[in-house]
Amino acid sequence: MNNSPMMKQALLAYVDAFNAGDAERLLALFAEEATVEDPVGLEPKRGRAEFEQFFRYAISGGAxxxxxxxxxxxxxxxAAVTFIVHTEMEGRAVGIHVTDVMTFDENGKIVHMRAFWGQDDVRTADSPNA
Amino acid sequence: MNNSPMMKQALLAYVDAFNAGDAERLLALFAEEATVEDPVGLEPKRGRAEFEQFFRYAISGGAxxxxxxxxxxxxxxxAAVTFIVHTEMEGRAVGIHVTDVMTFDENGKIVHMRAFWGQDDVRTADSPNA
Known part of the structure; x- marks a missing residue:
């Protein structure tokens, strides 16, 4: 079975739902027990209660x-998706340069999200290599 | 410790060495016992003998x-890097749309490479969404 089209559709739906500020639509893409590492290397969010809070907060900020x-x-x-998060930090416009890798369960729901970005992937307009 | 600059430099060195056709320089970025999953989902190359053969073949094709x-x-x-591999398949120019995630050991060598690309990430000039 080739799940590629389904996975890519889910990744684009993630971006769309985020940008529409539609937390319900975004959360519906995830399995209840999903683990969210955003960024990779800090404590993961485990399970709906934790990642729901995380995403609602992220979306409410208008990123x-x-x-x-x-x-x-x-x-x-x-499957993987690469994007820039346009948001504000300490009153300044920043771009966070991210690659997400998502793992899907047999129902096509995201069970694991890993967001690759580090300290120096957060850039202001006047950053070197912005 | 922030390893981000070192890891990013290694990812760019990987791209440079590949494009220069310099297998030695590319192989020097990897730990001897590294695992290479390219693409993710097919049998990994485990250890120098296996991944060396893989990279020498890939580079020799002129991609x-x-x-x-x-x-x-x-x-x-x-760390992650996103690129297009320009190569030929069955006499036709194709672009393989790839995201690599590399894991580094304490010496800054790559110990795990995961290349995310699927069947429909191989595109010809006349592909939909090429």
Missing amino acids: KLELVAPPRASFSNH | KLELVAPPRASFSNH
Whole structure:
């Protein structure tokens, strides 16, 4: 079975729902027991209660995701999407340069999200290499 | 310790070495016992003998990598890079749309490479969404 189209559709739906400020639509993409590592390397959010709070907060801040490349799939249940998060930190406009890798369960729900971005992937307009 | 600059430099060095056709320089970025999943979902290459053969073959075909976004790091030992592989398949020019996630050891060598791309990430000039 080739799940690629389904996974890519879910990644684009994630971006759309985020940008529409539609937390319900975004949360519906995730399995109840999903783990969300955002960013990878800090304590993961485990299970609906934790990641729901995280996403509602992120969306309420008015951040917008700008896709910078079409999603990539794989020959298994993982897919990747690369974007810039336009948001504010301490009153300044910043772009957070992110690649998400999502893992899907057999129902097409996201069970694991890993957001790759580090300290120096948060850039202001006057950053070097912004 | 913030390893982000080192990891990003290694990802860019990977792209440079590949495009220069310099297998030695590329292989020097990897730990001897590294695992290479390219693409994710097919049987991984485990250890130098296996991944060396894989990379020498890939490079000898004259494929070129086009970076489509700056590398992303994380708050741990993982970093991601997104590119298009320009190569030929069955006599036709194709672009393989890839995101690599690399994991680094304490010496700054790549110990795990996961290349996210699926069947429908291989595109010809006349593909829909090429």
